[in-house]
Amino acid sequence: KKVVYSGIQPSGLLTLGNYIGALSNFRELQEEYNCLYCIVDMHAITVAQEPKDLRKNTLDILSLYLAAGLDPEKSIIYIQSHVPAHAELAWILNTITSVGQLQRMTQFKDKSKRSKEVLAGILNYPVLMAADILLYQSSFVPVGEDQRQHIELTRDIAQRFNSRYSETFVIPEILVSKVGAKIMSLQDPTIKMSKSDPDKNSYILILDSEDETRKKIKRAVTDSIGEINYSDDQLAIKNLIDIYTAFSGKTSEEVVDYYKDLGYGVFKEDLGEVVVEGLRPIRERFKEIRSDGEYLEKVYREGAEKASYLANKTLRKVYRKMGFIAK
Ligand code: TYM
Numbered sequence: 442k443k444v445v446y447s448g449i450q451p452s453g454l455l456t457l458g459n460y461i462g463a464l465s466n467f468r469e470l471q472e473e474y475n476c477l478y479c480i481v482d483m484h485a486i487t488v489a490q491e492p493k494d495l496r497k498n499t500l501d502i503l504s505l506y507l508a509a510g511l512d513p514e515k516s517i518i519y520i521q522s523h524v525p526a527h528a529e530l531a532w533i534l535n536t537i538t539s540v541g542q543l544q545r546m547t548q549f550k551d552k553s554k555r556s557k558e559v560l561a562g563i564l565n566y567p568v569l570m571a572a573d574i575l576l577y578q579s580s581f582v583p584v585g586e587d588q589r590q591h592i593e594l595t596r597d598i599a600q601r602f603n604s605r606y607s608e609t610f611v612i613p614e615i616l617v618s619k620v621g622a623k624i625m626s627l628q629d630p631t632i633k634m635s636k637s638d639p640d641k642n643s644y645i646l647i648l649d650s651e652d653e654t655r656k657k658i659k660r661a662v663t664d665s666i667g668e669i670n671y672s673d674d675q676l677a678i679k680n681l682i683d684i685y686t687a688f689s690g691k692t693s694e695e696v697v698d699y700y701k702d703l704g705y706g707v708f709k710e711d712l713g714e715v716v717v718e719g720l721r722p723i724r725e726r727f728k729e730i731r732s733d734g735e736y737l738e739k740v741y742r743e744g745a746e747k748a749s750y751l752a753n754k755t756l757r758k759v760y761r762k763m764g765f766i767a768k
Pocket residue numbers: 446447448449450451458459460461462463464481484569570573574582583584585586587588621622623624625633634635
């Protein structure tokens with residue numbers, strides 16, 4: 442079986458974008474592939490984290506993984522910092538990665554623009570991500586569109602290592618969902634939905650209350666055209682249709698046909714219900730799972746053990762090929 446690998450940062454709670462673009466696709470993949478789903482706490486610290494928040498957020502994401510149907514009997518679910526091989530391989534990969542290429546990453550450019558002092562961790566972030574993926578000989582990486590450039594970099598790094606030291610890494614491919622690979626802000630459809638947005642109305646959190654969810658959808662910006670079309674001239678409506686499609690399984694044509702003459706108000710009202718219904722089972726299961734600390738600990742311990750075994754196998758191979766003396 443081929444390997445699927447993905448990770449989510451425990452930096453606050455997940456948005457509808459994280460859910461539609463990534464998490465909602467994870468469950469099905471378990472049936473066909475050997476999946477690893479990681480909580481990337483070492484990536485999260487590239488932005489200053491309050492230790493108690495990081496602790497809480499990590500267990501929240503773990504609980505959301507389980508609430509969304511990830512099954513520790515089928516997949517390896519673990520916390521990145523529990524497997525030191527990630528940091529070790531990242532160091533090795535740093536020695537064959539060009540600074541210029543890292544500086545050209547759009548996420549690096551965005552993040553460094555916004556901060557006074559640019560920390561090395563932000564620059565090297567994608568190298569750690571490459572290590573995550575390559576350690577497990579992953580073939581597919583299900584992520585949102587915003588991660589495409591990082592996956593391309595991962596491929597470059599893997600190819601560079603393979604051609605220098607002989608075939609070692611599988612070259613991974615990105616797996617993006619057909620709809621919703623980039624969910625946009627509800628307040629500005631030209632920027633992606635993100636939990637770092639200061640305007641809380643711009644995103645829906647998976648764990649928002651049902652009322653908040655409905656309200657945020659009601660408040661979502663639209664346009665003055667007044668007719669529902671799936672078009673780049675109506676980015677706000679297009680984004681809402683994508684969300685509807687992702688939860689209902691209907692196509693965008695079906696949604697447009699049905700709502701075309703009903704108006705924005707009715708459409709938003711129904712969308713609110715579709716999202717609330719779609720998230721309800723996850724929201725309910727989350728509460729149950731999150732309160733069972735013993736179970737969570739069992740899951741991440743076992744996950745770390747299984748992941749370490751696989752990661753260390755790759756790491757030993759890498760060390761040997763590079764000429765490190767085995768102990
Ligand atoms: P992160 O934690 O920012 O986001 C988690 C996942 O959510 C997707 N996503 C979106 N999809 C659609 N619309 C949006 N508005 C939206 N916002 C976020 C992201 O693409 C991602 O799939 N670097 C990664 C974490 C990571 C990783 C990895 C992923 C670290 N190592 C190895 C895969 C494999 C990140 O910051 O995701």
